[in-house]
Amino acid sequence: MRITITGVFVDDQEAALAFYTDVLGFQVKHNVPVGEHAWITVVSPSAPDGPELLLEPVGHPAVKPYRDALVEDGIPLAQFGVDNVEAEFERLTARGVTFTQPPTEYEDHMIAVFDDTCGNLIMIQSDSVADE
Amino acid sequence: MADVFRALDDETRRLILDELAVSDGKTLFEICSLMAGKHGVGSTRQAISQHLAVLESAGLITTERRGRSKFHYFDSEPLAAIIRRWPIVEKGNQ
Numbered sequence: 001m002r003i004t005i006t007g008v009f010v011d012d013q014e015a016a017l018a019f020y021t022d023v024l025g026f027q028v029k030h031n032v033p034v035g036e037h038a039w040i041t042v043v044s045p046s047a048p049d050g051p052e053l054l055l056e057p058v059g060h061p062a063v064k065p066y067r068d069a070l071v072e073d074g075i076p077l078a079q080f081g082v083d084n085v086e087a088e089f090e091r092l093t094a095r096g097v098t099f100t101q102p103p104t105e106y107e108d109h110m111i112a113v114f115d116d117t118c119g120n121l122i123m124i125q126s127d128s129v130a131d132e
Numbered sequence: 133m134a135d136v137f138r139a140l141d142d143e144t145r146r147l148i149l150d151e152l153a154v155s156d157g158k159t160l161f162e163i164c165s166l167m168a169g170k171h172g173v174g175s176t177r178q179a180i181s182q183h184l185a186v187l188e189s190a191g192l193i194t195t196e197r198r199g200r201s202k203f204h205y206f207d208s209e210p211l212a213a214i215i216r217r218w219p220i221v222e223k224g225n226q
Contacts, residue, residue, distance in 0.1 A: 071200045071201055072201060073160040073177070073201075074158075074159020074162055074201050074202075075160075075161045076161070098199065100162075100199075100201045100203075101159060101162045101165075104162065104165060106165050107169045113159075113162070115200075
């Protein structure tokens, strides 16, 4: 078994696509219209055949209370790997991204948490502090 | 004032205050990360949340919403009240 697709709920798929590609730097893998929404996945340019992230429209009434409770406590819904957390923090802050948690050492690696502007908090982490 | 002493009578709560005194404005998630990652405190998120509630009701921390997240701040006023009640006396300066 492999992890091929995982997803995050997004308030607005168009805005999410723009943020996940233009700001974060992922690339579109699939963008298939399905009714009033679309089936959109993005991948990392460094792993175009790797795991896909599905940008799933918010529709179910349980999604809002679920996400609100997580965001209130600062809990990220997804985690992405980066080479250097500090450098990403600087790059994304310059692009206007808000961090709820600045780069913090956690055991043997660095973590930071930002708001994806689509209703979720996302954690970035490096493999080890030594990589920074 | 008794609630301040009760709030301080717990090592995890003192560690939380240590972290917030150094740099405050932290979410529950960040405080949990610091407790587990830096201090080896294996408390559940729910337990940390309860510790924060005790500190808040004693006035030692305040919370503020920024965007959709809740951030915790250290408030030293209850400690200042203790010092005002029992002022620190410098010894050997007479």
